[in-house]
Amino acid sequence: MAGTGKAHMRPEGDRVLVVEDLTVEFNLGKNKVVKAVSGVSFDLVRGETLAIVGESGCGKSTLGKAVLQLPKPTSGSVNFLSKELTTMSKSELRDMRPAMQMIFQDPVSSLDPRQPVSAVLAEPLQVWNKGSEVEIDQKIDELLTAVNLDPAVVRDRRSYEFSGGQCQRISIARALALDPTMIICDEPVSALDVSVQAQILNLLQDMKDRYGLTLVFISHDLAVVKTISTRVMVMYLGKVCEVATPDELYTNTKHHYTKALVGSVPIPDPDRPITGNLIQGEPPSPMSPPSGCRFRTRCPQASEKCAQEEPELREVSLGHFVACHHPID
């Protein structure tokens, strides 16, 4: 959507996470409010990888953090493993934390530069009393081996001694330490070279298969999520535009914004240059989003109706949902 709706929810599935009408607003004072996420609903079935895709400022990272109650959303509900997180007390919420982990965008700054790798990985295990010192030591070696790092070499090094790709491997190991059910990956490969990016994407896929994880993968690049996701949700200015499986989304794009995203992916072929003409300018300010469909100010097909009426998510084909008054045929 650049609209609202819950047509894409799957109440019959084995759902790990159900997010309904989630709204996150930041109060800037002087009656200024940033509407970062406006009434987003989605669910996560066990074992799937949901990709959340959109430009900077569309609210995708805020949404990911709001699910983890970092900070608590302004309104809406987040139901994780059949427990409502938004109404929980701090200590109850803390008990839920091991099951839901996060991997951050910048692998270097998300590791403590003064701690050796072994301490970085030991901390969550010690906090949650996961065994004796010897057991924790073994677990650290196991985690490092799992992410293809040699424990003997890396254990005593600090984050500045590693490349971006290696730091991201350590972050993944840290997220895995407490055997989580769900990991939210916030642009885990945007800061990496293409060659390293491929390694990390493969590693995430391996870890998912090995530990039976459910992933949320946040990214601005549709090509990156194509290989690893099972469902893609496209966001624009705090709203959902389109939800579909990745193959369906690329072969049968319905939303004009998704089309622009697909067309912007650089293709390594000199005979198929990318064009910047698909979408001009930048998103409007989330402090005063446009009425009706939020994408209408940049949409080539915008009409009167788009300004007045907010489109709702509706199913256009099996498992493919779009919030647009004039979807692409």
Place this chain on the structure above:
Amino acid sequence: MSPLLKLEDLNVSFATPRGDLRAVKNVNIELNQGESLGVVGESGSGKTVLSRATMGLLPSTATRTGKILYKGEDISQLPRDEVRQLWGTGMAMIFQDPMTALNPVRRIGTQLTESLTVRLGMNKKDAREKAIELMKRVRIPDPEGMLRKFPYQLSGGMRQRIMIAIAVSCSPEMLFADEPTTALDVTVQAQVLELLTELRKEFNMGMILVTHDLGVVAGHTDKIAVMYAGDVVEYAPTRQLFNNMKMPYTEALLKSIPRLETPTGTRLPVIEGRLPDPTKNEPGCSFANRCPYATDKCRTETPPLTDGGNQHFYRCWFPIGGGK
């Protein structure tokens, strides 16, 4: 007519406690007026050092040898003051991170008019008008209001447009763009790349586009130099390179790019291993330890840069599809 820029046997090394780190090795590159060259490689391949060395922006720990011929004149031996005179009007640079490249405590207007008043000797009023004109050219909405703003008030894409406006403000003949879109979203990246190509054609500038992504250079360059561990390992016109790839490294780099056509669930081919230690000068091909086709010859003898015809050069004993 001599080319706009010609690098002859350019070497750059840094003195480190572990010995000399050779960042750029014997690079030979030519660029004509209005032409665009893509320099592609992983982090640590020497691509950024190459462009900085050409501009004369190296730190004092660096040693540079070889010739840098700008319009036929060797500028590598010029005193710093004279090289400085070339900045802005001769060569200009756009940096990777538009947040840190702009001064956070000075207004956009001040930063944009600085080179106009200093380099071109414009008075304040003319510089202001020119600045507004430049901002219109790089499609910045409300250019007059923009003059009063600070960098933190702008998005990454807008900041990069300001950087581009500053770089082209004195009509340089040569533009270095060092990973200009790496910090940007794909949609904004597409817009910025197109803008750069437009400006290059309009001002007939030579452009060197440095990036780690072959997808970025494919549609926006005339020729490409692929760098690995300080060496140019493949150098060819863009179409020739993509249609007739010779280096296993270039092929591996290309294959690791995720594409929209890739079926979901596919494992991306990766380049295993890492770059060799740049302080060690080991014999053999620098890519041998990661190359799927490597033989004993590759590990012991350094391959020369071979001319494969059609202006296609490569550094490999066993090029894909055979030699010439």
